[in-house]
Amino acid sequence: MEEAGDAEGIGAELLARHSSKGLEQPIRSSPRRRHPLAVDHAEHANSCDYCLFEYPWIGGRRQVCRRAGAQFLARFLRWKRLIVDNRFAPEPLREAPRSSRSLLIVWRMPLIAKSTCKNGTLTMLCLRSTRCIGTSTRSFVTLRGTCKVYGPHIAALYTRLSKLPNLTPLTHHFLSPFVDKIAYKLMPGGPGYELAYSVTGVLEYLLSISPISSTSLKDPGSIYSDPETHSRLETTFAAIAKHEQTLVKRLLGHLTSEKLAKRGVRIVGEETKSERRVPTVSFVIVKGETGEAISGKDVVRVFDAKGTVSQIFLHVHPRIMGAPADGYPLWPLLRIHPGGHTQT
Amino acid sequence: MGIRYGHCYAYTLVDTLKPKVDVNDGLVRISLVHYNTIEEVDRLVEVLDEALGVQ
Numbered sequence: 358m359e360e361a362g363d364a365e366g367i368g369a370e371l372l373a374r375h376s377s378k379g380l381e382q383p384i385r386s387s388p389r390r391r392h393p394l395a396v397d398h399a400e401h402a403n404s405c406d407y408c409l410f411e412y413p414w415i416g417g418r419r420q421v422c423r424r425a426g427a428q429f430l431a432r433f434l435r436w437k438r439l440i441v442d443n444r445f446a447p448e449p450l451r452e453a454p455r456s457s458r459s460l461l462i463v464w465r466m467p468l469i470a471k472s473t474c475k476n477g478t479l480t481m482l483c484l485r486s487t488r489c490i491g492t493s494t495r496s497f498v499t500l501r502g503t504c505k506v507y508g509p510h511i512a513a514l515y516t517r518l519s520k521l522p523n524l525t526p527l528t529h530h531f532l533s534p535f536v537d538k539i540a541y542k543l544m545p546g547g548p549g550y551e552l553a554y555s556v557t558g559v560l561e562y563l564l565s566i567s568p569i570s571s572t573s574l575k576d577p578g579s580i581y582s583d584p585e586t587h588s589r590l591e592t593t594f595a596a597i598a599k600h601e602q603t604l605v606k607r608l609l610g611h612l613t614s615e616k617l618a619k620r621g622v623r624i625v626g627e628e629t630k631s632e633r634r635v636p637t638v639s640f641v642i643v644k645g646e647t648g649e650a651i652s653g654k655d656v657v658r659v660f661d662a663k664g665t666v667s668q669i670f671l672h673v674h675p676r677i678m679g680a681p682a683d684g685y686p687l688w689p690l691l692r693i694h695p696g697g698h699t700q701t
Numbered sequence: 702m703g704i705r706y707g708h709c710y711a712y713t714l715v716d717t718l719k720p721k722v723d724v725n726d727g728l729v730r731i732s733l734v735h736y737n738t739i740e741e742v743d744r745l746v747e748v749l750d751e752a753l754g755v756q
Contacts (some may be wrong), residue, residue, distance in 0.1 A: 643722070695725060
């Protein structure tokens with residue numbers, strides 16, 4: 358782990374760079390009063406094994422994060438003139454591949470984190486480590502990952518009204534002068550009306566699978582005013598988590614069995630079930646004792662022939678440049694049979 | 702249930718896996734969700750064994 362001193366040095370260099378260019382809003386070098394929700398990253402990293410792995414350069418009041426696939430973050434930060442290049446990164450980062458951008462995240466830059474898990478390893482990110490809603494709120498950063506969506510792919514970003522004036526608008530640049538003090542600044546785009554209305558069914562669905570029965574479902578309008586709604590939602594998500602752990606235990610148990618291990622199956626990510634493990638499992642099939650390596654395409658093809666599950670022969674995410682190797686990009690990419698009933 | 706393959710946009714992660722795998726082929730990813738049943742997982746496992754030739 359890099360010492361805090363290195364990160365401080367990098368921050369000082371960045372500060373000097375900023376002031377020499379006469380930027381309008383130089384990064385503050387002195388910490389402001391801490392927000393109650395702010396996290397002491399250095400302290401937290403010392404008590405969180407995952408953070409030590411994920412953010413090995415945390416230290417001091419500034420942190421350097423290396424995130425594979427964080428091009429969006431890099432672009433955003435460059436746009437905000439906060440990006441630094443590899444010259445300012447500590448030694449391990451300088452040697453890192455160009456594709457894994459090195460980022461200097463200034464202490465108290467707010468990271469708006471959503472529930473997400475790492476693509477590939479499918480482990481929930483430690484949100485505490487990415488949440489630093491500070492008082493010098495000036496920018497937004499969202500972290501890309503794999504999200505579990507129960508319902509339409511739509512989301513709303515909101516914050517306290519008192520925080521809005523200090524936030525950098527996410528809207529079109531020409532709107533900025535007009536939206537400085539209103540919530541419009543948090544709307545990078547507008548959702549389709551049909552999609553937005555469909556969200557009204559999500560709460561009803563979640564309550565319908567709650568272990569706690571209620572009569573309020575007979576009158577859907579009352580669920581918003583029912584004082585028990587919140588507690589029933591908690592039981593819903595607890596039940597979902599418990600059931601998903603059962604599913605992932607069964608799947609992981611098989612994938613990590615001696616038989617499949619000899620075959621060459623290797624899990625990418627955590628091999629044991631845990632609260633952070635979502636019921637989506639990645640693996641590869643390499644040359645094993647009992648067989649040769651198998652491509653992912655060939656594995657999925659068998660499922661396609663059986664019609665057991667939804668399957669897509671394409672890249673998991675559309676390529677940005679060029680055509681996919683095996684077809685055209687699809688969106689949404691994960692198709693699930695209605696109600697989860699599979700055809701066999 | 703869903704199954705698919707690719708680098709899942711975790712390109713660097715897949716590219717640095719050891720032993721080395723073809724990045725474009727990437728990982729196999731099986732996705733379950735709360736409305737799946739344990740019986741469905743059992744069926745999925747059967748097909749997976751068939752795909753791997755370890756029945």
